[in-house]
Structure formats: structure tokens, C-alpha cells
Amino acid sequence: MSDNLQCGKHRACLVQLYRHLLISCRQSLHLELALAEHPTPCSWSEPAGGPEPGSCYVPGVTDTELVTRYYDLFNRGDWDGMCALLADDVAHDLNQGERQVGKPAFRAFLERMARSYREQLRDISVLGDGRGRAGAEYVVEGEYVATDEGLPAARGQRYTLPGGAFFEVRGGHIARVTNYYNLTDWLRQVGA
Amino acid sequence: MSDNLQCGKHRACLVQLYRHLLISCRQSLHLELALAEHPTPCSWSEPAGGPEPGSCYVPGVTDTELVTRYYDLFNRGDWDGMCALLADDVAHDLNQGERQVGKPAFRAFLERMARSYREQLRDISVLGDGRGRAGAEYVVEGEYVATDEGLPAARGQRYTLPGGAFFEVRGGHIARVTNYYNLTDWLRQVGA
Numbered sequence: 001m002s003d004n005l006q007c008g009k010h011r012a013c014l015v016q017l018y019r020h021l022l023i024s025c026r027q028s029l030h031l032e033l034a035l036a037e038h039p040t041p042c043s044w045s046e047p048a049g050g051p052e053p054g055s056c057y058v059p060g061v062t063d064t065e066l067v068t069r070y071y072d073l074f075n076r077g078d079w080d081g082m083c084a085l086l087a088d089d090v091a092h093d094l095n096q097g098e099r100q101v102g103k104p105a106f107r108a109f110l111e112r113m114a115r116s117y118r119e120q121l122r123d124i125s126v127l128g129d130g131r132g133r134a135g136a137e138y139v140v141e142g143e144y145v146a147t148d149e150g151l152p153a154a155r156g157q158r159y160t161l162p163g164g165a166f167f168e169v170r171g172g173h174i175a176r177v178t179n180y181y182n183l184t185d186w187l188r189q190v191g192a
Numbered sequence: 193m194s195d196n197l198q199c200g201k202h203r204a205c206l207v208q209l210y211r212h213l214l215i216s217c218r219q220s221l222h223l224e225l226a227l228a229e230h231p232t233p234c235s236w237s238e239p240a241g242g243p244e245p246g247s248c249y250v251p252g253v254t255d256t257e258l259v260t261r262y263y264d265l266f267n268r269g270d271w272d273g274m275c276a277l278l279a280d281d282v283a284h285d286l287n288q289g290e291r292q293v294g295k296p297a298f299r300a301f302l303e304r305m306a307r308s309y310r311e312q313l314r315d316i317s318v319l320g321d322g323r324g325r326a327g328a329e330y331v332v333e334g335e336y337v338a339t340d341e342g343l344p345a346a347r348g349q350r351y352t353l354p355g356g357a358f359f360e361v362r363g364g365h366i367a368r369v370t371n372y373y374n375l376t377d378w379l380r381q382v383g384a
Binding site: 125128134178 | 321325354375376
């Protein structure tokens with residue numbers, strides 16, 4: 001992240017620098033504290049009406065920190081942890097596909113993905129508006145290991161694919177994930 | 193935007209509230225000032241090495257304000273204004289398509305779009321990381337007025353389509369726009 005920190009060089013960016021430092025400090029401090037105090041997967045960010053039953057949110061953790069945690073858990077293959085960040089009625093918009101609703105559908109999706117793809121996300125940029133909307137852009141480094149329904153045959157093809165997602169955060173949980181990537185580009189890379 | 197402002201109700205959000213107020217005040221103040229002082233289309237945000245030749249950036253205007261301006265100009269059909277916000281070598285990633293590079297290609301794309309589609313974006317959420325990366329999510333209210341190459345015949349079909357984009361800002365200009373929407377959903381709505 002620091003390689004993109006152009007702020008300190010420029011006179012007009014004190015506010016941005018302040019925000020960057022604030023975010024960095026809070027991320028490292030709060031996430032460390034949270035991991036130490038809440039070893040079980042939990043839901044963070046600021047609930048509008050206080051923490052929901054069964055959640056263990058950490059006060060003061062922002063929506064963008066929640067999204068950062070979501071992708072950290074993805075890269076660790078921690079599906080339980082990811083699902084704990086979701087609202088029960090989470091809406092999940094599949095790339096170029098339909099909307100699925102609810103944690104069980106989300107969990108089934110993660111498991112289907114895990115059977116067919118080995119993926120790590122890198123260069124993750126998390127974006128926010130500080131009011132419950134967030135986004136992320138990243139690059140997927142993947143391997144297509146088992147044929148997915150309706151798609152070309154898998155034979156261990158590797159791919160590098162930019163992607164992004166948009167989020168709504170409600171009551172300290174992720175209430176919507178809308179995923180996007182260039183399916184045409186992916187199909188070309190796996191030799192469809 | 194204010195209907196999503198849950199912060200004030202909650203004890204743990206002073207920092208977010210502060211950031212929200214800061215962003216809101218700067219948006220309204222700087223954009224008003226900028227519009228009053230720079231009536232011609234111009235490029236904003238913080239250039240890393242000072243303003244580029246020919247640009248008229250306003251110090252202290254953030255990347256998200258630049259993106260807000262981009263969509264405002266889109267909704268006003270001001271293609272000159274939009275192009276003035278772009279870097280000369282802007283990269284434009286078409287939804288499910290290829291990357292086009294350069295302002296002339298971007299301009300040609302806008303003109304092709306204007307022939308086939310009448311669109312207004314609403315519910316625009318602009319997201320940022322304060323370090324040159326931004327995003328936006330919105331809903332397109334559109335009408336398909338003239339057949340676009342390779343797509344179904346136009347007969348004035350109306351559509352409502354969520355979409356989003358990611359941006360890189362460099363030297364006060366938009367250096368990349370990556371657009372996403374659900375093409376499958378659009379095709380369904382125009383009766384393909």
C-alpha cells in the first residue's frame with residue numbers, strides 16, 4: 001500500500017495524509033486487537049442499532065476494514081470466517097449471473113468455487129464512502145482445477161484476471177456483495 | 193446520500209462522522225467554487241507533480257470529487273467536459289470487452305453510445321481510498337434507441353440496470369476507467 005502513497009510529497013494533501021495515517025493506524029491497531037480478543041470469526045463495523053445478536057463487532061472498525069477482513073479471510077480459505085461477516089439475508093450478485101440470497105447460498109457458492117478454482121487475490125484496493133457503501137478492486141491469480149458446470153473443461157489452466165466488487169454494509173454485517181470480472185477475458189485465458 | 197447516514201446515531205463513529213462532514217463540506221464548497229471560477233471543463237484532483245500543462249486543476253479537490261464531476265458531466269451529455277477530465281493515454285476497459293487506450297478512442301466510444309442509448313445514471317455512490325483509486329456504483333435508467341453493432345435490434349426498449357466502475361487518478365486526471373454491468377441482465381431486459 002505504501003508504494004502508492006504520493007500524498008506526503010504534495011502540499012495540497014494534508015487532509016488525505018491525515019486520513020491515510022488514521023486508516024492505517026486504526027487498521028493495524030484494531031485488527032490486531034480484534035484478532036487477539038475475538039479469535040472466533042466475527043462481524044465488525046458499526047451497527048446502526050448496536051451489535052446484532054450473536055455478533056462480536058469491534059466498535060470503531062470501518063466498513064472498509066470489514067471488506068479488508070473479508071478478502072483476508074478469502075485468501076486464507078476461511079469460509080466460516082467469511083460467512084460470519086455476512087448478514088443472514090446477504091444478497092450476492094454473481095458476475096453476469098443472478099442474485100442469490102442468504103448465507104447458505106453464499107456458503108454453497110464458496111464451496112463450489114473451491115472445488116473448481118484455486119485463487120489468491122493480490123493488489124487489493126479497498127474503497128469506501130464512510131456511509132455503508134464500499135468497493136474493492138484486485139487481481140485474481142487463479143488455477144482452474146476441476147471443470148465447473150457449463151464452462152470449458154479444466155486442465156490446470158492458470159489465469160490472471162482483474163476483478164472488482166461492491167458492498168453494502170448494514171448493522172455491522174455485509175448485506176450485499178456484487179461481483180464483477182471480465183468473463184470473456186477469463187474464457188480466452190482458459191482456452192475456450 | 194444522507195438517508196444512509198447512520199453514523200450520528202451511534203457512539204463509535206465520531207471519526208467517520210468527522211470524515212463525512214469533511215467530505216461533504218469540501219464537496220459542496222470546492223465544487224461550487226470550482227464551477228464559479230472555472231466555467232470551462234477542467235481537470236481536478238491533486239497532481240503528483242503539480243498541474244499538467246493545459247489543465248486547470250483546483251487544489252484540494254479529491255479523486256472522489258473528480259469522479260463525481262465525471263458522472264455529473266455524463267448526465268448532462270457533456271462529452272467535451274468528460275474528455276477534459278481524462279489523461280491523454282486514458283485506459284478504458286469496456287464491460288466484458290477489450291481495453292481501449294487514448295482520448296480519441298474514448299470520445300468515439302461516447303459518441304457511439306449516444307447514437308444507440310439514452311441514459312441517465314441515478315443513485316450514484318462514489319467510493320475512494322484517498323490514494324488515487326476510486327470507484328462508483330449507480331443505476332442506469334436507459335432507452336435503447338438505435339441498434340448497436342452486434343447487439344439485438346433497438347425498438348425503444350427501456351431498461352434499469354445496476355452498474356459500476358473503477359478509476360485510477362494520476363496527475364489530476366482520470367488515467368483508467370473500468371466499466372462493469374451485467375450484460376446478461378441487459379440482454380434479458382431488451383428482449384434478446
